[in-house]
Amino acid sequence: MRALVFARHGDPARVLRPAEVACPAPGPGQVRVRVTARPVNPSDLLFVQGRYGRRADFAPRPDGPGGGAPVAAAGFEGAGVVDALGPGTAGPPPGTRVAVAADGTWQEYVCAPAAAVLPVGEGIPLDAACQLTVNPFTAHLLLDDLALREGDSVLLTAGASAVSRMIARLARRRGLRCLAAVRRAEQVAPLEGGDAVPLPAPTGTELVERVREATEGRGVDAALDAVGGSVGGAALRSVRPGGRFVSYGLLSGRPVPVPPEALIFHRTRVSGFWLPERLERLERRGESAVRRVTEDVVAAVAAGLPGLEVAARYDLDSYALALEHAARPGRTGKVLLTG
Structure with a gap:
């Protein structure tokens, strides 16, 4: 599958590169999502730059670029369709349209805990769903x-x-x-x-x-x-x-x-x-607290919450153009990576 990875922190335009890597297999309690839309958020770029609240966990990928050189995938959120469930996972069934919060969404498939995958109805287009979790x-x-x-x-x-x-x-x-x-x-x-x-x-x-x-x-x-x-x-x-x-x-x-x-x-x-950190505190308050906030957020997005407009869409292969567009002064709307 296609992925955007980086082997060191730095300017995203310089350190990000496309790679062909193996499709991940979902583990117990995980859902695999075929991601088709991903926003370019400031937090994504800060993470690649090494200025985020945590640094990347560079891990060797034998199937990746450089024959096993440690790399990390970019991206924190996206949307697509559930592709597979891990063993014993009670998650949304394959074919369900979802928003997903996970590390490494700037690739074609991503595995995430079932709790990090939010089903979205037909009333929420994937362009909006991919921006739902941040x-x-x-x-x-x-x-x-x-x-x-x-x-x-x-x-x-x-x-x-x-x-x-x-x-x-x-x-x-x-x-x-x-x-x-x-x-x-x-x-x-x-x-x-x-x-x-x-x-x-x-x-x-x-x-x-x-x-x-x-x-x-x-x-x-x-x-x-x-x-x-x-x-x-x-x-x-x-x-x-x-x-x-x-x-x-x-x-x-x-x-x-x-x-x-x-x-x-x-x-x-x-x-x-x-x-x-704030979501971790919310989770410590219990499932009912998480469910209340999640329901409020999904309802607001479905009702037309502003700020989800799209400025442009670029295929993963055109990530350099997407990064340049996202950095333009006066841009209105989010730049999405698709495909």
């Missing part, structure tokens, strides 16, 4: 963790991103007000219609001033930052005394400056959010 769960759980009350406000950096647009829709349903920081005027349109209050191209003092104006000098109750750097620092300064600041992305690649005054005098609660 961004929608991130949006839901970020809002759950904030535990804001109706009428509270939240600031979103990278306001036109897929996750921010999802959060804005979900927040409105909870009676929350969103302020969305965007870099370009053309990014305002997708945020209109009450999902967010767009703020033009702010960094530093401009963002803080606009938030103060929009909140009548109070500041927002919480800020969700996907950028870091000066934008993240400005978002932190935009939070009211006693409010929350959550970092969940590093799009700028720069650290968030946290002045001691924010912690000491303003009592700002600063924390981070990493989806794999």
